[in-house]
Amino acid sequence: MSAVLELRGVHRVHGRGETAVQALRDVSLQVNAGELVAVMGPSGSGKSTLLNLAGGLDAPTGGEVVVAGQVLGQCNRRQLAAVRRRTIGYVFQQLNLLPSLSAVENVALPAELDGVGIRKARELAMVALEAVGLADLARRFPDEMSGGQQQRVAIARALVGQRKLVLADEPTGALDSQTGEGVLRLLRTRCDAGAAGMLVTHEPRHAAWADRVIFLRDGGIVDTSGPLAQPEQLLTATPGVTA
Amino acid sequence: MSVRYGLLALLERGPRYGYQLRSEFEQATGGTWPLNIGQVYTTLTRLERDELVRALPESDGGQRPYEVTEAGRAELARWFATPVEHGDRPRNELTIKLALAITTPGVDVRGMVQAQRTASMRMLQEYTRLRHGADSPADLAWRLVLDAMIFQAEGELRWLDHCEASLARFTPAPLAPAPAPDPEPSTPIPGGTR
Numbered sequence: 056m057s058a059v060l061e062l063r064g065v066h067r068v069h070g071r072g073e074t075a076v077q078a079l080r081d082v083s084l085q086v087n088a089g090e091l092v093a094v095m096g097p098s099g100s101g102k103s104t105l106l107n108l109a110g111g112l113d114a115p116t117g118g119e120v121v122v123a124g125q126v127l128g129q130c131n132r133r134q135l136a137a138v139r140r141r142t143i144g145y146v147f148q149q150l151n152l153l154p155s156l157s158a159v160e161n162v163a164l165p166a167e168l169d170g171v172g173i174r175k176a177r178e179l180a181m182v183a184l185e186a187v188g189l190a191d192l193a194r195r196f197p198d199e200m201s202g203g204q205q206q207r208v209a210i211a212r213a214l215v216g217q218r219k220l221v222l223a224d225e226p227t228g229a230l231d232s233q234t235g236e237g238v239l240r241l242l243r244t245r246c247d248a249g250a251a252g253m254l255v256t257h258e259p260r261h262a263a264w265a266d267r268v269i270f271l272r273d274g275g276i277v278d279t280s281g282p283l284a285q286p287e288q289l290l291t292a293t294p295g296v297t298a
Numbered sequence: 299m300s301v302r303y304g305l306l307a308l309l310e311r312g313p314r315y316g317y318q319l320r321s322e323f324e325q326a327t328g329g330t331w332p333l334n335i336g337q338v339y340t341t342l343t344r345l346e347r348d349e350l351v352r353a354l355p356e357s358d359g360g361q362r363p364y365e366v367t368e369a370g371r372a373e374l375a376r377w378f379a380t381p382v383e384h385g386d387r388p389r390n391e392l393t394i395k396l397a398l399a400i401t402t403p404g405v406d407v408r409g410m411v412q413a414q415r416t417a418s419m420r421m422l423q424e425y426t427r428l429r430h431g432a433d434s435p436a437d438l439a440w441r442l443v444l445d446a447m448i449f450q451a452e453g454e455l456r457w458l459d460h461c462e463a464s465l466a467r468f469t470p471a472p473l474a475p476a477p478a479p480d481p482e483p484s485t486p487i488p489g490g491t492r
Contacts, residue, residue: 095419097463240430259419259455260448263426268419270412278412280419 058085059123059219059251060109066117067104067274078104079115080274088219091243091252093262096271102255103224105271109253110222111139123219140169144213146223146242150205152197152212159184159193162212171216183211187241203234210241214250221245221252227261239264301333301341306350306374309366313354316342316361330443345370392454396461407465415458422451 067079079101086092094102107113108120111127120127123142127135152161162180167173184190187207197205206228213221223242227235239254243264246252254265262268268280301323308314308322316338323333342364345351350370354363366374392414399405429444 097459259422259452260426262419263422263448265423268416268423270415272412278416280416280423282420282423 057088058121059088060084060086060253061121062105062109062118063121064118065108065115065120067101067108067113068116077274079108081118082271082274082276083118084269084276086220086251086253088251089246089249090267091246091254091265093254093256093265093268094271095256095259095262095268098257100271101274102271104274106222106224106253106255109220110143110145111135137169140165141216142219144215144218144221146210146213146221146226146238148225148228150197150209152205152208154197157194157196158189158200158208158211161197161208162215165212166216169216179216180211183215184208186214186244187211202228203230203237206230206234206238207241210238214241214245217250219250221250223252223254225256226254227256227258235261301337302345302350303374303377305338305341305345306366306370306377309351309364310371310374313363313365315357315363319364326439327443330447400465408462411458411462411465415455418451418454418458422448422455425451 062082062084065079065082066077069076069078082101082105084092094105096102104113108115109122111120111122111130114128122138125134125138127138130138153164156164159177159180162183163173163176166176166179171179181190181193184193187210189204189207189211192200192204195204197208200208206226210226213223221242226242227238230238239261242252242254252265254261256262266282269276270278270280304323304326305319308319308326314322316335319342320333320335320338323338324331342351346353346364348369349367350373351364351366354365356362396407396410399407399410425444425448429441429448432441432444
């Protein structure tokens with residue numbers, strides 16, 4: 056398996072001297088193609104810092120972040136911006152959809168910024184909107200859509216053009232559970248199709264969609280929950296469901 | 299709950315013999331409750347003694363089917379109509395283990411909470427995976443059984459988060475668990491100092 060995202064001994068200290076806060080300490084991890092990894096931990100444990108570093112939105116004070124073979128710390132600003140546009144898709148709790156653009160224009164925007172012609176960019180955007188089941192609403196503006204539909208537009212934007220790495224920070228936000236599950240299903244499907252995904256969440260139910268769950272505390276990884284060695288044992292060993 | 303109501307419910311659908319009952323019981327509970335054939339026959343014998351089922355003549359293949367009696371039907375209806383009492387459920391080992399860990403010197407309670415969290419998360423991941431493989435309308439019973447386990451694992455994880463937060467707030471967190479000096483040695487407190 057090939058790692059799309061790799062963190063090597065990453066540290067992140069905010070501030071200096073006596074007020075310095077160590078947000079991440081010596082974090083190493085890999086997310087492979089086809090894999091969805093969830094990150095859990097109490098507030099202040101470093102979850103969002105981790106995601107921002109993985110997405111090149113923040114730089115580590117120690118260690119290396121490697122995305123699709125590129126060491127982000129060795130990229131100049133232009134190269135870094137290109138990695139962010141082409142390789143990484145972001146889904147945030149705040150959707151950051153532009154209100155003056157229609158759904159398809161919002162989704163096409165990253166490709167257009169990347170120099171793809173408008174026609175081609177719109178084509179890619181329609182493919183992404185179809186994948187999230189919103190092709191019919193492509194011409195609507197964000198304020199003409201429900202919260203769940205807007206969230207799906209944001210996901211389509213993160214997935215447009217087959218990004219290799221999808222990063223999601225509490226992507227289900229304030230959505231009802233049914234719509235929230237739809238969002239996770241999309242993420243899962245994208246990862247099953249070959250993308251690498253990292254999901255920050257405080258909801259166990261959402262983290263459970265991942266192949267691995269990483270637990271952070273005080274900026275460090277304290278444990279990882281991988282797949283069961285023998286899943287068939289599970290059903291006969293459930294506390295409280297037995298006689 | 300015991301196996302007896304499960305068997306009564308299956309016999310309500312028509313006469314059945316032991317092996318049939320075992321496989322249908324396991325099917326109905328989504329494989330979460332494996333039975334051995336000995337349990338099935340012991341239960342049938344007791345149900346017959348209580349006149350809730352009656353044995354029918356042996357078939358040509360030497361299998362003896364059972365059918366439910368009127369009294370059995372009434373007993374089953376009563377069971378369906380009665381809410382499950384919490385006291386009927388097994389006591390939760392995890393709750394007791396944590397309560398004891400907090401009051402036992404030298405136990406790494408946070409480590410214990412995290413180890414449990416990882417284990418419960420792993421189960422929740424697996425239930426979730428199974429849940430999404432059970433999409434057809436025919437899978438409804440199995441899906442609901444899985445949902446129950448998902449809710450349970452989720453509840454356990456929430457409770458563990460709550461425990462951790464409470465421990466962080468209320469424990470002074472000494473590096474080594476030293477025996478706490480008793481401020482009032484004249485009043486022994488049974489069961490610990492908290």
